Each structure stands twice: as structure tokens, then as C-alpha cells.
Amino acid sequence: MLENYRKAHFPKTVFPEFRVDPDKCTHCGRCVESCPTMELVMGEDELPRLQGYKGIEKACLACRNCEVVCPADACSMEGTYRVLEGRYRTLLPEGVMPPRPFGPGDQTPFKELAERLTPVERVILTRRSVRLFQDKPVPKEMIWRVLEAGRFAPSAGNCQPWKFVVITDRNTIREIEAESMKVLRRFRDVYMGGKRWNKSLSTLLSYLYVNKMDQRPMTAIEKADQFDNVIYWNAPVVIFLLVDNRGISNPDLDGGICAQNMVLAAHSMGLGTCYIGLTIAALDYLPALRKKLGIVPPWRALTSLCLGYPKGKIDKPVERNTVPVEWIE
Numbered sequence: 207m208l209e210n211y212r213k214a215h216f217p218k219t220v221f222p223e224f225r226v227d228p229d230k231c232t233h234c235g236r237c238v239e240s241c242p243t244m245e246l247v248m249g250e251d252e253l254p255r256l257q258g259y260k261g262i263e264k265a266c267l268a269c270r271n272c273e274v275v276c277p278a279d280a281c282s283m284e285g286t287y288r289v290l291e292g293r294y295r296t297l298l299p300e301g302v303m304p305p306r307p308f309g310p311g312d313q314t315p316f317k318e319l320a321e322r323l324t325p326v327e328r329v330i331l332t333r334r335s336v337r338l339f340q341d342k343p344v345p346k347e348m349i350w351r352v353l354e355a356g357r358f359a360p361s362a363g364n365c366q367p368w369k370f371v372v373i374t375d376r377n378t379i380r381e382i383e384a385e386s387m388k389v390l391r392r393f394r395d396v397y398m399g400g401k402r403w404n405k406s407l408s409t410l411l412s413y414l415y416v417n418k419m420d421q422r423p424m425t426a427i428e429k430a431d432q433f434d435n436v437i438y439w440n441a442p443v444v445i446f447l448l449v450d451n452r453g454i455s456n457p458d459l460d461g462g463i464c465a466q467n468m469v470l471a472a473h474s475m476g477l478g479t480c481y482i483g484l485t486i487a488a489l490d491y492l493p494a495l496r497k498k499l500g501i502v503p504p505w506r507a508l509t510s511l512c513l514g515y516p517k518g519k520i521d522k523p524v525e526r527n528t529v530p531v532e533w534i535e
């Protein structure tokens with residue numbers, strides 16, 4: 207048991223392997239720009255390479271966004287992210303596969319497969335988080351359509367325990383980012399510091415707040431710190447989804463369904479989104495900012511989304527971990 211807690215800090219982890227074809231790579235840098243963590247950098251040879259970050263051998267989430275944004279099909283990821291020990295040990299079985307909606311045995315390439323899918327399935331399977339946005343405002347009617355997709359989500363007891371805060375004012379977005387970074391840097395410094403007390407405190411915090419001390423967000427915080435506090439990826443729109451704490455049953459689940467309705471609707475309309483949880487973690491410690499954004503009880507910020515027109519094509523299926531399925535027939 208004690209051993210388990212001890213391994214919460216920098217646990218032994220297996221990361222995916224990144225491959226780049228130097229003959230295909232155009233050195234455009236999109237993969238580096240779009241990577242949510244500190245992981246990818248341009249090498250001196252102008253080819254992207256993995257770099258790791260302090261105690262994390264490779265700071266890669268295995269999201270495969272690098273593959274998706276690459277216009278030249280030049281890079282790919284092999285394998286996935288697996289924590290081998292301790293509190294955050296990966297429970298999913300080893301192995302990844304692309305979408306196999308007709309069963310794991312059907313290995314038809316996605317292009318052919320797509321013709322047999324419904325438009326909704328295609329939207330679900332090709333949606334990716336977008337972190338490269340055009341510098342172009344989103345018309346209010348389009349934002350409204352996205353919100354409407356959220357409003358018609360199912361909820362326990364039809365409580366509809368949600369509210370949206372839509373921000374298109376760049377200065378406000380920058381203020382949220384800057385204020386959040388003040389808090390997030392503290393989280394990162396506790397986790398990443400090399401002293402013995404950093405390890406002890408991280409271990410204790412991972413026990414008290416299991417969702418807050420994972421090594422992955424630390425590398426995303428570092429990226430924002432190195433790139434002018436940019437957390438919302440320079441998107442023109444930010445939407446906060448608030449939930450009413452009094453919603454019956456599980457308002458967080460209702461809110462999650464509502465958010466994903468918006469994300470899928472946006473993708474179907476040619477818009478890109480990315481969930482942003484980093485600022486939500488920080489808001490707990492920023493009462494003045496919460497007040498400014500109208501996040502007052504019984505409302506609580508559940509998640510936030512950035513929204514805008516993607517820069518280039520960002521909609522492709524990727525490989526994902528296989529999932530255990532128990533059939534009781």
C-alpha cells in the first residue's frame with residue numbers, strides 16, 4: 207500500500223515512439239505548435255523530435271495530434287502512454303487500434319469505412335482537439351448554433367443544470383490565462399521541483415486530490431509558461447460551461463454530455479474546439495476572477511472550451527487504446 211503511494215510521483219512510464227520521415231517533412235512546424243505539451247521541438251536539423259521535460263522522459267500524452275495536423279503525412283506515433291506502477295498505473299490493456307466500428311476483426315481502412323458510416327459517426331470519429339486557429343472571428347449565429355446543441359442535451363430529471371459564459375473579448379481571455387498561470391505555476395513547481403519535499407508533497411497531494419497531480423498536465427503548464435501564458439491557443443471564442451450544484455443525481459455528467467454535444471456540433475459545422483481544463487483547476491483559487499465571470503454559487507465552472515476556425519485540416523481518426531468489453535449474453 208505505502209509502496210503504491212510512493213510511486214505516485216514520476217512513476218515508471220512507457221511512452222509512444224515518434225517517427226518522422228525526413229523525405230516527406232516540409233519543416234512547417236505545425237506538429238510542434240499544436241502539441242499540447244512540452245514534448246515536440248524542432249531539432250537543429252529542422253525536423254521535429256521528442257525532448258522530454260525534467261523528470262519525465264518523454265512528455266507525450268499519445269494524443270496523436272502531431273499526426274493529425276501534419277499536412278505531409280510525415281510523422282506518426284507508435285504505441286501509447288502507459289504508467290507501469292503506483293497510484294496512476296494504467297488499467298487499460300496494452301495495444302491501440304484505429305476506429306473499428308464493425309468489430310475488431312474488420313481492418314478496412316477508414317477512407318473506405320467512412321462511406322458505410324452515418325454522418326454522426328464520421329463526426330465523432332474524425333473530431334480532434336484543435337489547437338491551431340485562424341485569426342478570424344466566429345459569427346454570433348454560429349456560436350449560437352453551438353450553444354443550442356448543448357441546450358438540447360439530455361439531463362437527469364430534465365434538470366438542464368447548465369449555463370454558458372461566452373467570451374469573445376481578447377483582453378478578457380488574456381486576463382483569464384494570465385491569472386490562471388499564477389496558480390498553475392505553483393502546482394507545476396511543487397511537482398517538478400527536484401527536492402525531497404517536492405516528492406513528499408506531490409505524493410501527499412496525489413493522495414488527497416487524485417485528479418490534480420498527474421504528471422501530464424505539468425508539461426502542458428510548462429508549455430503555456432514558455433509561450434506567453436497561452437492556454438486557449440489564441441482561439442477567438444472561449445465558452446465556460448457552468449453547472450448548478452443543485453442539479454439532481456449527477457450534474458457533472460449532465461454538463462459533460464452538454465459540452466460534448468457542443469463540441470460535436472461545432473465540428474460538424476467546420477469549427478474546431480478544444481476542451482481546456484487547466485483554467486478550471488486554477489479558478490478554485492481565483493475568487494475575484496470567478497466573480498467577474500459570473501461563477502457564483504450555486505454555479506460552478508465544470509469545463510471550458512475554445513472555439514474557432516481551424517488553421518488547415520484537423521479532422522482525422524487516430525489510433526486509441528483498446529477497451530475491455532464484457533459481453534453478458
Ligand SMILES: Cc1cc2nc3c(=O)[nH]c(=O)nc-3n(C[C@H](O)[C@H](O)[C@H](O)COP(=O)(O)O)c2cc1C
Pocket residue numbers: 242267269271333334335336337426480481482483484485509
Ligand atoms: C475535460 C478535458 C480537459 C482538457 N483540458 C485540456 C487543456 O487544458 N489543454 C489542452 O490543450 N487540451 C485539453 N484537453 C484535450 C485533451 O488533451 C484531448 O482531448 C486528448 O488528448 C485526446 O485528443 P483528441 O481530443 O484530439 O481526440 C482536455 C480534454 C478534456 C476532455
Ligand code: SF4
Pocket residue numbers: 224240241242243245246265266267268269270271272273283
Ligand atoms: S502525441 Fe500528442 S503529446 Fe505526443 S508529441 Fe504528438 S502532439 Fe505531442
Ligand code: SF4
Pocket residue numbers: 226230231232233234235236237238254275276277278279280281
Ligand atoms: S507537421 Fe509534418 S511536415 Fe510539418 S514539421 Fe511536423 S512532421 Fe514536418
